[in-house]
Amino acid sequence: MGGPRKVANDPLRKQRILDATLAVIAEHGVHGTTHRRIAAEAGVPLGSLTYHFGSLGDIIEQAFARMAESMSERYHAALTAAPDEPAACAAVTDLICGDEYATPRELVLLHEMYAYANHNTTVAESLRQWLRRSRASLARHFSEPACRAIDALIEGWPMHQAWEREPLNRDLVRATITAVADRLR
Numbered sequence: 001m002g003g004p005r006k007v008a009n010d011p012l013r014k015q016r017i018l019d020a021t022l023a024v025i026a027e028h029g030v031h032g033t034t035h036r037r038i039a040a041e042a043g044v045p046l047g048s049l050t051y052h053f054g055s056l057g058d059i060i061e062q063a064f065a066r067m068a069e070s071m072s073e074r075y076h077a078a079l080t081a082a083p084d085e086p087a088a089c090a091a092v093t094d095l096i097c098g099d100e101y102a103t104p105r106e107l108v109l110l111h112e113m114y115a116y117a118n119h120n121t122t123v124a125e126s127l128r129q130w131l132r133r134s135r136a137s138l139a140r141h142f143s144e145p146a147c148r149a150i151d152a153l154i155e156g157w158p159m160h161q162a163w164e165r166e167p168l169n170r171d172l173v174r175a176t177i178t179a180v181a182d183r184l185r
Contacts, residue, residue, distance in 0.1 A: 017049060017052060021033065034056070064116070065126045071102065075137055079092075079141065080140065090174070138150055138151060143185055146181050149180045153176065157173065
């Protein structure tokens with residue numbers, strides 16, 4: 001005899017799916033991301049994806065938005081903890097030279113996100129919001145022109161390091177951030 005189907009209460013399933021999506025993207029790229037791979041990675045039935053999300057594109061958009069928000073929070077926390085501009089320069093140096101801003105896996109995901117944003121307006125808007133949040137965090141300590149320049153360095157330097165596969169020179173990074181802050185005060 002049939003009846004209502006019972007589904008186990010799993011309040012974190014949607015988050016697990018988004019986390020799994022990022023894991024699949026990091027391993028296979030956006031182009032290799034499928035519903036089946038995400039479901040397998042999340043350990044959920046395939047139908048869970050269509051229950052929680054309208055499309056594969058929707059899953060990818062929400063996963064990237066979640067990643068951007070998480071990274072933004074770390075960025076904001078580092079700059080909020082800095083009591084003054086010299087401490088903010090040190091915090092920015094730590095963001096650029098350490099794993100606090102972006103782990104190697106997150107750098108792979110950032111490359112995928114930027115490329116996907118070229119063809120997806122929702123992800124492009126998530127990136128624009130992220131840039132605004134980043135500059136707002138920097139604005140606690142730096143002028144608007146310095147915020148733009150420093151934010152570009154925070155984004156660019158770790159990406160260069162990922163391709164060069166060599167450690168960054170912390171002294172050079174710190175001197176550059178300080179010089180930008182001083183010059184654009």
